[in-house]
Amino acid sequence: MTAKLSAPRKKAGSKPDDKKLDRVVAQALQARDKRMQSYREQALKVLPWICGRCAREFALENLHELTVHHKDHDHDNNPADGSNWELLCRYCHDNEHSREIDALAADTAATGSSTDKATYKPFANLRDMLAAKKK
Numbered sequence: 001m002t003a004k005l006s007a008p009r010k011k012a013g014s015k016p017d018d019k020k021l022d023r024v025v026a027q028a029l030q031a032r033d034k035r036m037q038s039y040r041e042q043a044l045k046v047l048p049w050i051c052g053r054c055a056r057e058f059a060l061e062n063l064h065e066l067t068v069h070h071k072d073h074d075h076d077n078n079p080a081d082g083s084n085w086e087l088l089c090r091y092c093h094d095n096e097h098s099r100e101i102d103a104l105a106a107d108t109a110a111t112g113s114s115t116d117k118a119t120y121k122p123f124a125n126l127r128d129m130l131a132a133k134k135k
């Protein structure tokens with residue numbers, strides 16, 4: 001049995017066609033927009049126009065402030081019965097997501113040493129630095 005030597009092949013003409021790439025990206029974005037549009041429309045059809053957090057009611061005039069939140073945070077999980085959607089006003093939606101970030105931050109803070117902050121003296125070397133500058 002002879003092992004084939006796989007010499008590094010030259011990638012001739014494999015440079016991505018920028019225009020083609022642009023088109024593919026544009027199509028993907030369009031598809032995403034379409035999907036987003038459609039699940040928002042669907043959500044607005046099956047759910048009452050009320051923020052699930054602050055219970056603010058919405059009408060056509062301010063409907064753009066009502067956003068669709070995915071309960072499992074999977075934007076591709078869009079069951080037609082609306083079980084993965086929650087309508088939230090922009091503020092509550094922001095809150096909903098920043099809470100996760102807060103939770104994440106709390107997690108990392110908990111694992112790090114909390115004494116760092118207390119002992120950190122940003123200007124401890126300032127005198128030395130100034131002295132060095134004067135020379």
Ligand SMILES: [Zn+2]
Nearest residue numbers: 051054089092
């Ligand atoms: Zn709200």
Ligand SMILES: [Zn+2]
Nearest residue numbers: 068069070093
């Ligand atoms: Zn969300």
